[in-house]
Every structure is written in C-alpha cells, then in structure tokens.
Amino acid sequence: MPARPPHPARLGALYLLAWLALDVVSQRFNAAPGVSVWYPPSALDYVLLLVFGLRFWPFLVVSSLLHQALVVEQPLPPTPLLAFLAVTVGGTVLACRVLRGLRFDPRLSRLRDVQLFVVVAMVAAPLAVAALQVLTLAGAGALVWPRVDERILQLWAGAATGTGLLAPPLLLLLRRWPGVWAAPSPEGTDPEPPPEPDPAPPPPRWRRVLGGLAEVGLGLTALWVGYGGPRSTTLDFSYALFVPLLWTATRHGFGRTALAVLGLNVGVALLTGSREVRETGGLALQFGLLTLTVSGLLLGAVLRERRRLTAHLAYLALHDPLTGLGNRRLFQERVARALEDGPAPARVAALLMDLDNFKAINDSLGHGTGDEVLRAVGGRLKAGLPAGATVSRLGGDEFAVLLPGVGGPSEASEAAERLLAALDTPVTVRGLSLNVEASVGIALGGGEDGETLLRNADVALYRAKAERRGRAQLFDASMHAAVVADMELEAELRTALAREDFELRYQPLVDVHTGRARGVEALVRWPHPTRGLLTPEAFLGVAEETGLVVPLGRWVLRAACREVAGWTGAPGEEPPSVGVNLTAAHLAQADVVEDVAAALREAGLAPGRLMVELTENVLMSDVEATLHTLGALRDLGVRLAVDDFGTGYSSLSYLRHFPIDDLKVDRSFIAGLGHDKTGTELARVIAVLGHTLGLNTVAEGVETADQYAEVRALGYAMAQGYYIAHPLPAAEARALLAQEEPLVSRGT
Missing domain, CATH: 3.20.20.450 (EAL domain)
Structure with missing residues (x-):
C-alpha cells in the first residue's frame, strides 16, 4: 500500500522530538558558549519545509522557543528573542522559497540540485542568518563587539555543516516513500535516464560484505590518522579523511558518499571531544568539517553525474531516442547472442514489421504526429510480446522483434498475427483516430548467422508488401532467389x-x-x-x-x-x-x-x-x-x-x-x-x-x-x-x- 503524507500533528511531534534530541547532543560539542561545532537541527528545518511544504514553518518557531526554554542556560529577553526568531525562521523559509524559485528538486537527483543546496542552504542562507543573529545579540548586549566576526563564522560553519551532513541522507531516505512528499518534483526537471535493459548482475553477497567492511575500515583508519594518534605530532593529517570519501564516491556515487560524510563528521566529533575543541578555539575544526562536508557532497554528486551520463550515452548507443525501444545495433547483438546461446531444439525467430500507410500519415499530418504514432505503435508491440522477446525500431517506420526459443513456423506466425492484431484498434493522436496497418516478414534461424536471419526476414517483408499488404509472410528459400534476381x-x-x-x-x-x-x-x-x-x-x-x-x-x-x-x-x-x-x-x-x-x-x-x-x-x-x-x-x-x-x-x-x-x-x-x-x-x-x-x-x-x-x-x-x-x-x-x-x- 503506498505511503500517505503523515498527519500534521504527528509530523510536528516527530519533528520536535528529533529536533530537541539533536539540539541536546550538539551542545556537547560546543566551539564556544552557545555555538556548536556542527548543528544538525538546522537540517531538520530544511527537510521539513522542502519535503512536507512551507506551511509547516510554525514548527520552526516552536522548536526555537523550546531551544531557548530548555537548552540555553541564559534565555534572551523578549525583544531580542523575537528578533532572533524572526531572523532564524525567516532566513530558513526564505532560503526554501529561493530554492523552489530556482526549480530545485529536493530529491537531489541531479548535480545541479546538489550545487543549489550547497550554495543556498549551506553557504548563503546560514551566513546571512548567522550575521543577523550575531548583530541581534550584540545589539542586545549579549555579545561583545570585538568578537562579532569570529562568532559569525562559528555560527555559520556550525549551521552549514549540520545542514550538509544530515539533510542529504534524510532527503535521499525519504525518496523511498514518494507518497509522503507534499512538494512535487518541479516541472521542467530532467527525467531520470531509463535503466539499462540488461544490467550487470550484482556481485556475490560475500563480495559486497567484504567491500562494505573494507570501506568502514578505511574510514576508521582515516579518522584515527587525521584526528587520533598521529595528531599529537606537529603534522596535520586531517586531510586523510578525503581518502575514504574519494573511494566511496568513485565506487558508489552520491547516496553512499552522503552517508560517509555523516559518519566521518560524527567520528571526528567523538575523537576530538568538547574539551579539546574549546582548548583549540574550535574555528579551525569547524572549517575543516565544513570543507569535508561540502567537498564530499559535491564530489559524490559530480561522480554520480558522470556515471549517469556514461550510462545514458551507453543507453542511447543501443536504443532509439524516439520510442525508447532498442535500435538496430541492440537488435543485432541480441540476435547474435540468441543464436549462440539458444538450446539445440529451439529456434530463433526474427520478425520485421513495416507500417504500410505511415508515409501518408507523415505527409498529411506532419512529422510530429508521425512521431507520436511511432511511439504508440512501439508501446503496443512491446505490450503484446512474451517475456524474453526483444522489440526494436530499426529506423523510419520499420520495427523488429526477436523471439528466442520458438518451437516452429506456426508459433512464429501466431506471434506475428498477434502483433498485427495489436494494431487493429485505431491509434488516437492529437484528437485524431488513425488506422495503422502493417506488414510482417518472418524468418526462422537455426544454423544461420544473425545477418542472414535479418536478411531473410527482410526478404519475407518485401514479399508481404508486394503481394498483399497488411499480412505476415514466412520466409522460404525461393524468395531469396527472387530477390537476388530482382537485384541483378x-x-x-x-x-x-x-x-x-x-x-x-x-x-x-x-x-x-x-x-x-x-x-x-x-x-x-x-x-x-x-x-x-x-x-x-x-x-x-x-x-x-x-x-x-x-x-x-x-x-x-x-x-x-x-x-x-x-x-x-x-x-x-x-x-x-x-x-x-x-x-x-x-x-x-x-x-x-x-x-x-x-x-x-x-x-x-x-x-x-x-x-x-x-x-x-x-x-x-x-x-x-x-x-x-x-x-x-x-x-x-x-x-x-x-x-x-x-x-x-x-x-x-x-x-x-x-x-x-x-x-x-x-x-x-x-x-x-x-x-x-x-x-x-x-x-x-x-x-x-x-x-x-x-x-x-x-x-x-x-x-x-x-x-x-x-x-x-x-x-x-x-x-x-x-x-x-x-x-x-x-x-x-x-x-x-x-x-x-x-x-x-x-x-x-
């Protein structure tokens, strides 16, 4: 049963409980009084508004009030508190509106979406909010002016890192339940590329387990090198954390990299401890974590985009961009594979179909209508084929079907008749009901190669169109002799x-x-x-x-x-x-x-x-x-x-x-x-x-x-x-x- 959006009360309660828990935990890693090394609750704010809608902004006010009442040791007076709330909540809501205006997809499906998230939600908005918050506090006398610039950078780095380490994993996790999303994917975003029809088989389970353990081991080693034992020397090994990030991004793309960013951030916080943070001032550590978070997200998104483009180019090399069916190259590869791998008693059947009246449709109604007819015909052919069959568009109005494991001519002829019957119902395009007719040539392969099989099917199609259109014709040897004679x-x-x-x-x-x-x-x-x-x-x-x-x-x-x-x-x-x-x-x-x-x-x-x-x-x-x-x-x-x-x-x-x-x-x-x-x-x-x-x-x-x-x-x-x-x-x-x-x- 598909998931439905949660009730606002239950959603609000869940948000507030999680927000307060993260708020309490983050206080244990303060770089300064009231300033955390990273502040994950800000990530929940963005997830709430981007996934479930901007109408939930009052919960941000409630969470900020609870923070002042339950977490902060010295709450602000009413007037500075109102200004502080207006800046904090208003900045987050405005950032979400800006993202929507930029056609941002919160599902983070493209490199562009990750870049927008980093620029708006991790750089621009937190920096502006931090500056206004510090100015508000300084104006209320809660902060001395000489340290304003340092406090702005600390607040910004904490909010930006907290948003970047937690929001992407949550957004990716919620993609599994599209029914809970109140905010639809913006129009105009590029669709996901079609999946490969023959994906590579997954590696054995034991190999996947060993690979996961190796990644965890590499991450732990990098944490120890960067922020553990060797850190007592005068050398800085913190850049070792980029090794597991690069490894994960290269092998798994954006999703696993976002989890690695989260894990490395938590590991660094646990290794350093709040006391050491306070002793070292914390700002250097904050910027190190911010750099790690931003670099990891962008690196994972770039490598994911590269893998996606590579896969899409490979897909286009084997598929027809108009109908999404296989193209001539894919069909020839499938034919060759079927002839090599098929069991001895079974045979391979190749069916070539050509639309009889497509030229008239194209000439009278235009190529746009013709393209829609081709897409509709391709969909019907694909829907009418048994499992294991391949349908391709070879070009123009010519389609090809490969049927592996065919018992004989009668079975292939029945399949061809089903394909013709699929076109009996008129095709409705742009309000027009169009009758589409076709002819089919059938060839059975046994000892022939793929090229011979396709040639025989083409010869049978030629005979079908020459004698009486709208029918299927089975190939026999005399047809080839007649075609050769005509060519001569x-x-x-x-x-x-x-x-x-x-x-x-x-x-x-x-x-x-x-x-x-x-x-x-x-x-x-x-x-x-x-x-x-x-x-x-x-x-x-x-x-x-x-x-x-x-x-x-x-x-x-x-x-x-x-x-x-x-x-x-x-x-x-x-x-x-x-x-x-x-x-x-x-x-x-x-x-x-x-x-x-x-x-x-x-x-x-x-x-x-x-x-x-x-x-x-x-x-x-x-x-x-x-x-x-x-x-x-x-x-x-x-x-x-x-x-x-x-x-x-x-x-x-x-x-x-x-x-x-x-x-x-x-x-x-x-x-x-x-x-x-x-x-x-x-x-x-x-x-x-x-x-x-x-x-x-x-x-x-x-x-x-x-x-x-x-x-x-x-x-x-x-x-x-x-x-x-x-x-x-x-x-x-x-x-x-x-x-x-x-x-x-x-x-x-």
Whole structure:
C-alpha cells in the first residue's frame, strides 16, 4: 500500500522530538558558549519545509522557543528573542522559497540540485542568518563587539555543516516513500535516464560484505590518522579523511558518499571531544568539517553525474531516442547472442514489421504526429510480446522483434498475427483516430548467422508488401532467389539506361471505318544481352520499385518523338500521331510538362501529333495535382488519352472533369465480344458513353476479324491489336503507315 503524507500533528511531534534530541547532543560539542561545532537541527528545518511544504514553518518557531526554554542556560529577553526568531525562521523559509524559485528538486537527483543546496542552504542562507543573529545579540548586549566576526563564522560553519551532513541522507531516505512528499518534483526537471535493459548482475553477497567492511575500515583508519594518534605530532593529517570519501564516491556515487560524510563528521566529533575543541578555539575544526562536508557532497554528486551520463550515452548507443525501444545495433547483438546461446531444439525467430500507410500519415499530418504514432505503435508491440522477446525500431517506420526459443513456423506466425492484431484498434493522436496497418516478414534461424536471419526476414517483408499488404509472410528459400534476381535485374537496368540500350516498337491504330492508320503507340523493348528481347512485363515492376521508371519514361518520350517526327502517312493522309504512356511516378515529377515540351522541341514534332496516355489509377492518384498537370499539357497542344479504361478507378465522374480526348478500352472487354453477352453489352455501353462525352473511343486487344467487325458495329472509332499488326520496329512501322492500301480492308 503506498505511503500517505503523515498527519500534521504527528509530523510536528516527530519533528520536535528529533529536533530537541539533536539540539541536546550538539551542545556537547560546543566551539564556544552557545555555538556548536556542527548543528544538525538546522537540517531538520530544511527537510521539513522542502519535503512536507512551507506551511509547516510554525514548527520552526516552536522548536526555537523550546531551544531557548530548555537548552540555553541564559534565555534572551523578549525583544531580542523575537528578533532572533524572526531572523532564524525567516532566513530558513526564505532560503526554501529561493530554492523552489530556482526549480530545485529536493530529491537531489541531479548535480545541479546538489550545487543549489550547497550554495543556498549551506553557504548563503546560514551566513546571512548567522550575521543577523550575531548583530541581534550584540545589539542586545549579549555579545561583545570585538568578537562579532569570529562568532559569525562559528555560527555559520556550525549551521552549514549540520545542514550538509544530515539533510542529504534524510532527503535521499525519504525518496523511498514518494507518497509522503507534499512538494512535487518541479516541472521542467530532467527525467531520470531509463535503466539499462540488461544490467550487470550484482556481485556475490560475500563480495559486497567484504567491500562494505573494507570501506568502514578505511574510514576508521582515516579518522584515527587525521584526528587520533598521529595528531599529537606537529603534522596535520586531517586531510586523510578525503581518502575514504574519494573511494566511496568513485565506487558508489552520491547516496553512499552522503552517508560517509555523516559518519566521518560524527567520528571526528567523538575523537576530538568538547574539551579539546574549546582548548583549540574550535574555528579551525569547524572549517575543516565544513570543507569535508561540502567537498564530499559535491564530489559524490559530480561522480554520480558522470556515471549517469556514461550510462545514458551507453543507453542511447543501443536504443532509439524516439520510442525508447532498442535500435538496430541492440537488435543485432541480441540476435547474435540468441543464436549462440539458444538450446539445440529451439529456434530463433526474427520478425520485421513495416507500417504500410505511415508515409501518408507523415505527409498529411506532419512529422510530429508521425512521431507520436511511432511511439504508440512501439508501446503496443512491446505490450503484446512474451517475456524474453526483444522489440526494436530499426529506423523510419520499420520495427523488429526477436523471439528466442520458438518451437516452429506456426508459433512464429501466431506471434506475428498477434502483433498485427495489436494494431487493429485505431491509434488516437492529437484528437485524431488513425488506422495503422502493417506488414510482417518472418524468418526462422537455426544454423544461420544473425545477418542472414535479418536478411531473410527482410526478404519475407518485401514479399508481404508486394503481394498483399497488411499480412505476415514466412520466409522460404525461393524468395531469396527472387530477390537476388530482382537485384541483378536492377543493376542491369541501370546499365542499360546509362547506355540507352532500349528499342521502341510501334503498334498501329486504325480507323475502323476506313481501315487506314491514324497513329501508333510506342512500346518499349529491352534487348537483354542474355535473355533476349524483353517486354515491359519483365522489367517494369523493378523499374517502378527502384524509381528507374522515371528516367526510362523520359527516354521513351524523347525517342518516340524523335523517330516519328519524320514519318508521313499514306498519300492524302495526315502524318500519324504517336502515343506514349506516362507512369504515375513520371506524372508526379514537377518538371513533367517541361519534359514533354523539351521532347517536342528537340524532335520538331507538332504537339498535336503526340498522345499522352495515362491509366485511370494514375489520373486519380492526386486529383488536384493531376488536373493542373493535364491542363498544362493541353496548353502545349498535346492530346490526352485514358489507357486500359475500365480496369482502374470505378467512378466515371472524372471523365467530365479531366481534359481527355481519347478513351482506350481495355482488351478484357474486347476478348468476349460475340460470345459473352455481358461483356458485349459492357463494351457497347462504353462506346455510347464515349460518344456522349465527345470522346474518341479506341478498342484495344482486337485479335480476330470477328472482334474487329464487332467493335465497328458497336460504334468504336478506332481499333488496335494483333489482328491489325504486331508491334513493329520503327522502319517497318514507318513503311506500313506510308503505304497506299488500308491496313484493314473495308470488307473485313
């Protein structure tokens, strides 16, 4: 059950009893009448106000009155007493207010907090209070003026040392019960660094016991050397006390050092005794203890801060600063360790997860929202993993999970499904409910090394995203072979682009009523050095994934315009047009209109002879941007066509908004003409739609005479397909289009 703040009456009673006990004990070590070598009750004042709140300041008044009534041999008269109380209590309360105003954390968790405590609570405030107290006493005739300066230093040193030796241990002790703190940690203080996920195992108990005994022995030896036997000589060995302080601070940091400061102070007081203090004047001893106390606290805090920063840097080296999960380096180390240490029957599973729609979230809502989504996803993944599993963020929107001791593929697949199920509930970020989907690649490790295991998981992830997103895919050897083939093809494709090792084939489009050619469609071919002449189906997928489709599209555009510019039609016919496909990636380029204009300008081709063909999905990828780009192309005089109509976006309303000239109906509607009533009716409806909208309708994939007759009967304006001509090299296509006879006789 969490601790609660104590009742004010019980707290006050406990404070007063402890205060009086310490007050009585401190009087046995007076450096002068009424001046203790160190005065620990002042530490209780600061602990009371800093931990439980400034509202307890009246208890400071009560404790001072009890001191005057029960401890002091000659109490002050009423007027000096009131002034003395005002100075003592007011100085402590003011010091606590100043500390709060400086965003001081009384838990002493940072070097800055210890420094503020030393400067305000041990130097500035006690010195000011001591000066005012002495001046008050001197003014009341209780102190002779010639010794004012010495008495100020004695009072200050006693209060400062007493505060420094007792307050830090008490503040650190009370950190164990955060429920008793009435004063919250100030806002804006740096949080504690996250703990290491794999802390070093503690040393054996016997070693810890021996270490503790060695520290105690070192402290006792230093006390004896500094203030015991050798002290009778003319040499001063008091600095020997810094040896155990340095040892403790180096090994244990601030907390143990604060206890060592307390223990050494008590040891010195016991060894010296009040009589010796009075004989030596006490001021030198007081400043020695004050120096010991301040140096010990600061030394412990500095070394603790250094250890903390070192640990934090080590943590950052293995963790992602955004999500707090492990990073790639930690994941690779865990994989290597799991493969080395895992039992023989068990296997290691690596799961790579990639968010499918994260780019859209980042682009539309900003990187701040994207970061919050990543943190939320990381938290869900971590919460859904079994004990012993590791989850890391490798970078961007890619996460990795390591499952040691997996029984087989089914267990790994079930874990992957649980991870995907963890994302079924929308992520709420900044008041928005966002659906986050992901794909997972799974690889099982047995005899492989860590690098191979991660590569296999990455290959499986690639396959999962390529086939159908939002699913998990288990790796098999054939996937790696396919990826290697794609990588080789990509390298060869880059080389071919650099050398322009491509060719164009041209397939004619004919007027279905006259049979004469009206234009051609440019189709790219790749004369591969070992695989022969490749059609786009063999390499276009790799080109799109790698971004090479854009430079490839630019080459096709320039080459088609350059080759067709000098072509002529049949006698009495207009020169043929040429159709060139633009991909979504090319259309999205900011300079796509300039690409088209440059190709026309360099080739000397009339803009009206160029037909830019786009699929429905390309048109609808970004409607506003597409409308702007198509408008700019129309301003050039270029004609626009929808290619493979009927296979993409289902809405027909876009046909009224986009500046389209031609409607090229997909071959799937033409294949069933004559024997598929539904397909024939759909083809007729599309022809009517085109006429209604004033569009030129083109039937693609016409492969038989019957299909040619059907599209003509249905009202299509033009046709394209193997029945008319296969894609031809430039020279053959140019000659075919220039012949006098129609490509298809009218009787067909």
